[in-house]
Amino acid sequence: MSGSRKLARRAFLLEGAATGALLVATSRGSALPVPRRRPNIVLVLLDDFGIGDAQIYNPWSAIPTPNIDRLAAQGMRFADMHASSAVCTPSRYSILNGRYCWRSRLKSGVLDGSGTDLIEEGRLTLPGLLQKAGYRTAGIGKWHLGLGSGEATDYGKPLRPGPIDHGFDSYFGIPSSLDFPPYLYFENDHVVEAPSGHTEGSKEPRGVFWRAGGIAPHFRMEEVVPTLTARAVDYVKVAKRDKPFFLYFPLPSPHTPWVPLPEYKGTSNAGDYGDYVVETDAMIGRLLDAIDARPDGDDTIVIVTSDNGADWKPEDAARFAHRANADWRGEKADAWEAGHRIPFVIRWPGHIAPGTVSRETGSLTDIMATVAGALDLSLPDDAAEDSFNLLPALQQTGHAPIRPNIVDHSLEGMFTIREGNWKLVLGLGSGGFSAPKSVAPAAGGPKGQLYDLDADPREERNLYDAHPEIVARLSATLTELQQSGRSHPRRGI
Ligand SMILES: [Ca+2]
Numbered sequence: 001m002s003g004s005r006k007l008a009r010r011a012f013l014l015e016g017a018a019t020g021a022l023l024v025a026t027s028r029g030s031a032l033p034v035p036r037r038r039p040n041i042v043l044v045l046l047d048d049f050g051i052g053d054a055q056i057y058n059p060w061s062a063i064p065t066p067n068i069d070r071l072a073a074q075g076m077r078f079a080d081m082h083a084s085s086a087v088c089t090p091s092r093y094s095i096l097n098g099r100y101c102w103r104s105r106l107k108s109g110v111l112d113g114s115g116t117d118l119i120e121e122g123r124l125t126l127p128g129l130l131q132k133a134g135y136r137t138a139g140i141g142k143w144h145l146g147l148g149s150g151e152a153t154d155y156g157k158p159l160r161p162g163p164i165d166h167g168f169d170s171y172f173g174i175p176s177s178l179d180f181p182p183y184l185y186f187e188n189d190h191v192v193e194a195p196s197g198h199t200e201g202s203k204e205p206r207g208v209f210w211r212a213g214g215i216a217p218h219f220r221m222e223e224v225v226p227t228l229t230a231r232a233v234d235y236v237k238v239a240k241r242d243k244p245f246f247l248y249f250p251l252p253s254p255h256t257p258w259v260p261l262p263e264y265k266g267t268s269n270a271g272d273y274g275d276y277v278v279e280t281d282a283m284i285g286r287l288l289d290a291i292d293a294r295p296d297g298d299d300t301i302v303i304v305t306s307d308n309g310a311d312w313k314p315e316d317a318a319r320f321a322h323r324a325n326a327d328w329r330g331e332k333a334d335a336w337e338a339g340h341r342i343p344f345v346i347r348w349p350g351h352i353a354p355g356t357v358s359r360e361t362g363s364l365t366d367i368m369a370t371v372a373g374a375l376d377l378s379l380p381d382d383a384a385e386d387s388f389n390l391l392p393a394l395q396q397t398g399h400a401p402i403r404p405n406i407v408d409h410s411l412e413g414m415f416t417i418r419e420g421n422w423k424l425v426l427g428l429g430s431g432g433f434s435a436p437k438s439v440a441p442a443a444g445g446p447k448g449q450l451y452d453l454d455a456d457p458r459e460e461r462n463l464y465d466a467h468p469e470i471v472a473r474l475s476a477t478l479t480e481l482q483q484s485g486r487s488h489p490r491r492g493i
Contacts, residue, residue: 037244037296037299039348040239040245040291040299040300040301041130041245042236042249042287042291043095043247043303043367044284044287044304045248045249045251045305045307046253046305046307047177047252047255047306048307048310049253049280049342049343050306051325051338051341051342052310052322052324052325053277054068054069054281054343054345055069057079057343062268062269063269063274063277063281063322064278065281066281067284071284071288071302071345072345073355075302075348075356076347077343077344077358078344078346078358078359078360078362078393079359080362081341081342081343081363082340082361082362082364082406083342083363083364084100084101084340084363085408085409086308086332086334086335086340086408087307087332087410088142088144088307089106089118089146090110092144092145092250094363094365094386095365096125097119097368098366098369098379099383099384099385099387100409100487101118102413103386104118104120107413108409108412108413109412109413111176112180113176113181113213115147115152116147117146118146119145119146119161119166121165124167124379125368126167126367127166127168127246127248129379130167130246131168133375134243135244136245136246137167137170137246138247138248139170139247139248140172140173140247140249141249141252142173142174142178142251144175145163146162148161148162159190162186168248170187170188171188172185173185173186173228173250174186174252177256178210178257178259179209180213181195181210181214182195183213183214183219184219191216193217195213197214197217197219198213199212199213206271206316207257208256208257209256210256221257225252225279226261226283229283232247232249236294241295241296249287250307251280253276254276254277255311258273258275259272259276260275260279264278269321269322270320271320273312273316273324274322288302299349300348303346303367305364307342308340308342309325309330309341309342310324310325311433312325312331313433325338325341327458328458329434329458329459329460331434332433333411333433334410334430334431334434335408335414335427335432336430337457337459339408339410348374351395356396358394358396360401361401361402362393362402363406366389366390366403368383369390369488370389370390372384373390373391378491380491381491385487386407386486386488388402390402403487404419404487405477405481405487407481410430410431411431411432412432414426414430414431414432417474417478419477421453422450422452423450423459424448424470424475425448425451426478428441428448428449445465448471450462450474
């Protein structure tokens with residue numbers, strides 16, 4: 001290992017090693033009053049974008065990301081933020097519901113393109129909360145939370161229930177990941193162009209992958225990201241100021257297929273993946289420019305984050321001098337840190353000090369309670385049950401950890417629970433894509449994994465047998481969280 005890589009590795013490890021509410025900040029703010037006019041809110045959710053991709057998180061990234069870096073310089077980034085799951089569908093469920101997805105009918109894996117509506121009828125969602133508070137709510141991008149009811153989605157019928165039944169005034173996008181058929185756009189409850197064509201799919205080169213299936217005749221993989229971005233930019237440009245707006249913008253990149261437009265080819269040092277990340281960052285730049293051009297541009301909360309870790313395999317790391325998940329162990333889908341530790345950047349001028357970094361341990365399930373806290377909205381007891389208000393971290397007014405614990409979940413449904421520096425994994429192996437995926441316990445050997453992330457952020461020393469009391473305590477806490485149906489204490493009591 002070269003000297004510079006050693007330094008890089010140390011920087012990654014140091015950034016992740018500290019736990020709790022220690023703040024590394026350029027200045028300390030104080031609690032600010034609730035704004036007179038409610039701010040616009042833009043939530044950009046990237047797909048499989050890793051914590052080592054953006055240069056603001058990883059100065060050694062082989063991919064230029066000037067727009068995400070600019071946003072972070074104007075706001076705050078979190079170093080210890082986690083998706084609640086290491087894969088798409090459950091992570092998205094938890095963002096829009098403030099609730100762990102393993103409490104829903106989906107106990108592991110993801111929905112495919114025929115998956116039906118996952119969000120329970122009547123459940124208050126993040127857009128539903130904002131809709132009730134007088135917001136105009138729009139979703140533009142990858143849905144991946146199921147459409148319709150019954151055994152499988154019937155794309156020939158109205159796509160109900162769907163996003164417009166869960167708090168969105170309007171929705172335009174694609175049903176699931178860009179590698180799951182059918183390949184089409186839908187708007188609100190109907191298909192824009194029927195998937196009357198067929199694609200044989202693609203398996204190579206590495207990352208240019210999509211499955212065989214139905215496709216709308218005018219649907220082009222490489223046009224999806226710019227098409228969605230143009231829609232989002234138009235939305236921001238024309239949104240009237242009589243009401244604040246909430247825009248949920250889940251881009252399907254840089255998830256497979258890695259299909260950058262020709263003008264982005266060769267713009268990174270990380271192949272098609274890196275070039276697609278450059279394009280993704282440029283699209284965020286277009287959206288930021290549209291926001292900043294509005295008279296109320298400063299009166300806007302902008303969040304950029306990712307639904308899980310990067311799909312960056314050992315062979316990718318061998319081919320390119322790039323670490324999409326920094327030096328965290330594993331990759332997307334895993335119970336190990338690279339599966340779910342993700343970038344999280346938030347800008348809110350006048351309320352969040354620019355250029356700040358938080359080491360607060362947070363979860364994407366917290367967006368809902370944090371937004372409610374920022375807007376002084378109350379949440380009913382039967383909503384956002386796993387969501388904590390991170391506003392004290394954003395405003396740098398808190399000192400104690402906000403969350404008592406976080407729970408993460410791998411592709412295969414392997415649970416982890418984290419409390420401070422301790423992380424318990426209920427099983428052996430990654431539980432996801434990395435080898436070994438699953439390991440049967442040896443006679444007399446550990447049944448799970450226990451790591452001290454402060455001392456061992458790479459998760460290399462399993463302390464399961466050395467600290468049975470910690471294993472027992474964290475196991476009991478997880479069981480309590482599972483059985484009680486909530487992490488957040490009952491509100492108003
Ligand atoms: Ca994803």
